Amino acid sequence: MSNVKRITPSSFNNEVLQAAMPVIVVFVAKGDGRNNRAVITAIRLGKMSDGEVTVGYIEGSLEDKIFKKYRIPSIPTTVVFKGGSAIAHHYGEASVEKLKRMLGTAGLDVEEDEEDEEEEEEGEARRA
Numbered sequence: 001m002s003n004v005k006r007i008t009p010s011s012f013n014n015e016v017l018q019a020a021m022p023v024i025v026v027f028v029a030k031g032d033g034r035n036n037r038a039v040i041t042a043i044r045l046g047k048m049s050d051g052e053v054t055v056g057y058i059e060g061s062l063e064d065k066i067f068k069k070y071r072i073p074s075i076p077t078t079v080v081f082k083g084g085s086a087i088a089h090h091y092g093e094a095s096v097e098k099l100k101r102m103l104g105t106a107g108l109d110v111e112e113d114e115e116d117e118e119e120e121e122e123g124e125a126r127r128a
């Protein structure tokens with residue numbers, strides 16, 4: 001997968017709604033972008049998808065028009081788009097497992113390799 005895409009309100013239609021494949025979009029606060037943990041998790045899942053999904057993020061606030069249009073109630077929020085429609089939402093930080101289930105609604109089955117599973121388990125242990 002190529003690098004994560006920074007999506008803007010002006011590029012949203014082309015980058016997300018007209019995309020040929022599913023797109024994971026993480027809605028984050030201004031200035032948070034690539035450093036947001038939800039974005040980092042989405043990037044990790046994108047790498048596991050073998051190019052079957054695009055990952056992007058859009059920075060803004062809950063008052064921004066595009067955040068209102070897609071009813072983003074909190075930041076971060078992760079949305080999976082397919083065929084021009086939002087098909088799955090998660091509010092707050094999502095685990096790789098949650099994102100995999102979200103992609104399942106788009107008809108994708110993403111497999112983790114052993115290294116990714118170990119990293120996920122270590123992350124869960126640190127949060128506990």
